Amino acid sequence: MIDTDDTYFSKIIVDTTSYLTAPFPRSFDMTKSSMKCQFKIANAATITLVGLVGETDSQIINMTSVLIDSDSYTPNKTDPFHITFTPYNIEDVNSVAFTVDLSGQNLKYPRSVKLSIRGCGKPYSNVNKAQIEPDVIPIATNTGSSNAKQTTQGTTIAPVCTNPVELVDTSDTYNSKITVDTTSYLQAPFPRSFDMTKSSMKCQFKIANAATITSVGLIDETDSQAIQLTSVVVESDSYTPNKTDPFHITFTPYNIEDVNSVVFNLVGKNLKYPRSVKISIRGCGKPFSNVNKAQIEADVTPIAPIKSTSSASGTTTKQCQEMEAIDDSVSHNITVHPEDVPSNQKGDFKPDSKTGVNFPPSDKNAVINIPLGKPAPVRGISIRRDTPEGNVVQFKATLYGTEDQPIHTLPLESTPSGDKNQPASVNPSQLPSNVPVKRIEITDIKTSDNQPPRGVVLDVKACTEATAGTTGVSGAGAGTTGSSGSTSASGSTTVAASGTTTKQCQEMEAIDDSVSHNIIVHPQDISSVQKGDFKPDSKTGVSFLETDKHPVIEVPLGKPATVQGVSVPRTTPTGNVQQFQVTFLDSDKKPINQQPINSSSSLKGDNKPPTVTSSQIPTNKLVSYVVITIENTTDNQSPKGVVLDIKACTEATSGTTGVSGASAGTTGVSGSSSASGSTTVAASGTTTKQCQEMEAIDDSVSHNIIVHPQDISSVQKGDFKPDSKTG
CATH class of the missing domain: 2.60.120 (Jelly Rolls)
Known part of the structure; x- marks a missing residue:
């Protein structure tokens, strides 16, 4: 936005000098050991990166801070010359102020400095002001009504307001x-x-x-x-x-x-x-x-794509999409220490559970780890006590950021629960605003009877990205498109100005009612009624005859998806599977992996189930069938209490959605995304699916590359980009 022929600023102030009209300077002279340079952005912009251009020696020049509107940011030690705002851009920015210091001996002034502000905004030009004028810092007083300026020539200028x-x-x-x-x-x-x-x-x-x-x-x-x-x-x-x-x-x-x-x-x-x-x-x-x-x-701090444009045919609304964080996917990934609770009970952590979760006797001082799946700002944390056995009266919570480091120095203590109808809750004012949370750790749980927690129901309110989308205008003309999009618990929807909706990987539990009843068992199939117990929340699982010690379970996913993990939890009373093999097939039933993949071995007494992790699974391959062969059991008997847990990821969905009253050439549709990653499209619209291919090594990524054992300068890193002439 600085080193460009376009004009994005209404004013640039360098120390005590103001530039008020284009063409603005593209580099700035430091005349002493420190400089403050403020950019007034005419039309509020979205900022992705700020920094110094062409600097390599942090011992001589130091970007001490950058003030964006009223929030201050400092660069880290890895890259002292740039601050990158990803994955969360900063929207609605009107002012960016750099503070730059020089240190060292025998420095020569003036010292030319080039600054960079990268982002998305609307160019602007103001030709009604003088090009340069001395800047006067406003004097805050409490007396006097005069509002006139005295120029150096003694001429009185009319008051501004x-x-x-x-x-x-x-x-x-x-x-x-x-x-x-x-x-x-x-x-x-x-x-x-x-x-x-x-x-x-x-x-x-x-x-x-x-x-x-x-x-x-x-x-x-x-x-x-x-x-x-x-x-x-x-x-x-x-x-x-x-x-x-x-x-x-x-x-x-x-x-x-x-x-x-x-x-x-x-x-x-x-x-x-x-x-x-x-x-x-x-x-x-x-x-x-x-x-x-x-x-x-x-x-909430807006979550924005690196590039964001707004069409004249629509308006972009911003809002916190507050949601319940403890859904099916999150609840089943919760872990309890020192002794975990069975996977088929974890669904009762959800706030709509009638019973809640009872902890084993060894968990009197339990720690509950809640991975949110997708980092998001948290708006509330409470543990309800209105279940029949609910006994939690107080707890502490620690929130961890995207780098899995605590966001606050001390755990946040909840208010105590006075009675069954009053949950123990963390005061929302204690929660760090606008900071994405990766996981929550609940500790120091106090109960009304000094026994292990019982009837535990978790209620966590989180906030998805703030940009809800670009909504079209009624009566759009020929060839125009609009859209309306909504975002749910585990997914995100980005709506571009042209009305195209792009969905990220929506991780989900593959074994639902529909899939479970279509499973086929070899060599001897079982009844459809029994097949419903393959689901991970089954209390009994599926048990095989003694003559069927190595059954082959063929799972048709229904819709091709990339698979993130496969496990056979031993959460049922009779569960005994120790190890299995898995083969992934495409839509033509051809193997994706030429050799079966062995799961981990889970001996009797192990809390971790036999599992095939995402690192073992072919990436970017759409799987239509998962074929599981039970290899070993903990008691050398036929498999008992078998439940299947397959995490799959639906493909990226791009839907072009239109506007009400659209004319010829438009597609009218209203789209919403659910927790499982599905898109509901009205009858008047069409949904197309495609890989959103892009070049990953852009300015932001290249400057964050790290080379070992000896790193190179940030300036050189820009030449990692594929359009570099030198490399």
Whole structure:
């Protein structure tokens, strides 16, 4: 967005110098040992990467921080010159500010520096301002009504905003989004007062059309011992009130122009909560109204593809898709230590279970590990106690990020359960907002009777990606497409501006009712009724006659899929399978693996079932049949209590969806994705399936490549890309 002929900025500020019109500079001169360079993006953009270009020596030049709107980021030691925002891009960005330092002796100034901001945005050009002018940092005062600037020639310039209006407590709409702690309001009418629910509150106002600000503050507050306005961040600059008036900050004689973001930080002392607070932002701006978004949602960092475009024929809605995280897939992958519970009981961890899960006597100090399958921000964690035997009154939770490291330093302690109808819950305000969680670990479980946990039901609310999709416009013209997409528990749906829906790998349990009843057993088949007990949640499993010690079980998947894992759990009372072999067949019943794959051997007493893992299975091959041969049992008898657990991954689905009232050339359809990865398409539409092939080694990936034993510079790494002339 910087080193380009297109214009994405309305203003660039380098230390005390502002550039206000194109063509903007593409490199910047450091005249001293530190430099601050701020880019005001004219049309809010999605940012994928920021950094320095052409730098290799971190001992001389240091990118100390990058402030994006009001959030600060620092590079890591592996690549000190770049910060990459993947898989989570940063959306709706209006300001990026770099702080760069030089260190060392005998440095020569000026020192030219090239900066990079990569992302998706709409070019802009403003030719109505002078090209360059000295920048004046706004002075926050509380006295004086003069709003004039004095030039060096002594000419008085008219005030920027002579008739300021209220931008918050008004019937007009100036904001596109208001975020109070972890709750976002996205549609007018916006609230005019805000409830503090704890001793601190952060309230951010995203101003739709850049405004000029003359003052900010709190309304009707008089007791600075009870409530404090600790700071206000206007764009990337922080201001604090003075002691004379602790509740207001006035920007005179210099107003602050081109403001898209104002953040209030408040602290309360000895207050009764909730405590209503009224906030004031005064200035001059253009009213705005957005009626296409949901009114209120839990806030979450958007999960966005690296490239994101928005078509003029539709609007992109953003919302937290809050969901129940403990579904079939997640519940069966939960593990309990020191002694795991049987796999066929784990389905009762789900919040709709009537019984919950009873832990064995050895699990009095149990640890529950909950892998979420797909990392997502977590909105709530609780353990219900309203099952007949429910006895959990309190617990602690540790959340782990995508690198499997704890997100917080100490476990989060739940509130205690007062009675059967009140679950033990972690206060949502304790949960790290906008941080994807890979797994949750529940520890230090306290029970009402000091016995092992019983009737345990887990209720975890998680938040999928924030971009719901690009929705088409009714009455679209010929050749246009639109779409509406919804996302469910274990999958994600990305809707492109052209109306094409791309689905990722939707891992699912292959042995459902339909598949189980179509299984064929050789040499002697069993009844269809018995076959339903091959499902992994069966309480009994399937037992074979003594004459059938090595049965061959042929599983037709119904729909070709890539297989992620095959196991034969010994969770039934009589389960005795120790080892098996598996062969995968394609749709023509031709073997995909030329030699049968041996599972792990699970001896009697082992908690882990015999398993064939994804590392042993041919990748990127669509499997139509899974053929399992039982090789050994723990007691040398015929197989007993056999249940099958096959994890499969449906293929990528790309569906072109249309708009209501579409004209000739459009496809009208409404698509939704379910937990198993299926897409429901209305009768008027068509769904096409295809591999979404792409070049993986792009700018972002190439700069994150690591070479061992001696790494190379970040600049060189760009030449790993396939379009490099040198390599």
